[in-house]
Amino acid sequence: MALTGHAGNWGVDRVVAGLRAAREDWRAARQRNPESGAREFPSREALKEIAASLCGALFPMRLGPPDLHLEGEDFYVGHTLEAALTALFHQVRLELRHQARQGGEPEEVEGRATGIVQAFAEDLPRLRRLLDTDVYAAYQGDPAARSVDEVLLCYPGVLAVIHHRLAHALYRLGAPLVARIIAEISHSATGIDIHPGAEIGEAFFIDHGTGVVIGETAVIGKRVRLYQAVTLGAKRFTQDDSGALEKGAPRHPVVEDDVVVYAGATVLGRITIGRGSSIGGNVWLTRSVPPGSQITQASLQQTLPGA
Numbered sequence: 001m002a003l004t005g006h007a008g009n010w011g012v013d014r015v016v017a018g019l020r021a022a023r024e025d026w027r028a029a030r031q032r033n034p035e036s037g038a039r040e041f042p043s044r045e046a047l048k049e050i051a052a053s054l055c056g057a058l059f060p061m062r063l064g065p066p067d068l069h070l071e072g073e074d075f076y077v078g079h080t081l082e083a084a085l086t087a088l089f090h091q092v093r094l095e096l097r098h099q100a101r102q103g104g105e106p107e108e109v110e111g112r113a114t115g116i117v118q119a120f121a122e123d124l125p126r127l128r129r130l131l132d133t134d135v136y137a138a139y140q141g142d143p144a145a146r147s148v149d150e151v152l153l154c155y156p157g158v159l160a161v162i163h164h165r166l167a168h169a170l171y172r173l174g175a176p177l178v179a180r181i182i183a184e185i186s187h188s189a190t191g192i193d194i195h196p197g198a199e200i201g202e203a204f205f206i207d208h209g210t211g212v213v214i215g216e217t218a219v220i221g222k223r224v225r226l227y228q229a230v231t232l233g234a235k236r237f238t239q240d241d242s243g244a245l246e247k248g249a250p251r252h253p254v255v256e257d258d259v260v261v262y263a264g265a266t267v268l269g270r271i272t273i274g275r276g277s278s279i280g281g282n283v284w285l286t287r288s289v290p291p292g293s294q295i296t297q298a299s300l301q302q303t304l305p306g307a
Contacts (some may be wrong), residue, residue: 125160235269
């Protein structure tokens, strides 16, 4: 649809001045004073490109460029990793510089950023093998899947898990903000919200996936399957004497090996779902259950009153 008429006098200069004043007031109130005037924080756009490049390097013939041939696979992976890891170094360095301004050691930033990215790079072969178990679990767990290739190319749960494995590695290595941004890029694309702090074992499968939420301190064992709209969340948030929320305390569920949690289930608090259990759809669960449990809404009413 074509625009008609002509541009008016929008008073942009006044708006720019007003926005500058708002920014200055915000920075003054929080004692923010960018030393160089340059960017202070990692870039979401840069990390989106980095994550896409890393996905391509991990699975070049499926998630790499459309014109890639097998004989050029190693060259593509090497070239892509050189660029992606260099770009990642710059983003990690921005995060560490911000940490240093909050009371860290500025002189250690370069070395720490290099160490984090080097350790991350060396971990990529392990992550690829771990992701192979996730992809195969998705293929085995869905009768509609015709091949592992289809699973890798099409399933949002697999895309979310790839991003989580990358983000969790960076989270453990000391770049939690970069990790969180990568996790939120995946969240935006898939509707699956996995905090990078969550610990997840091999052969993990999220079926359909939309609306799944996995909290920061969740611990998930091997061969676990979640369906859409499952929440592994916190029951309550503890506060300190000043009323501020306490950070980092274990507050999300522990899900042991071979557990299935069906669509719409909500599992809250630092409880344990025993090995081999099945949690039915739309169950609201705030108490631990022993291994081999079969929990439905009806069984909760009979055996776990108040749960």
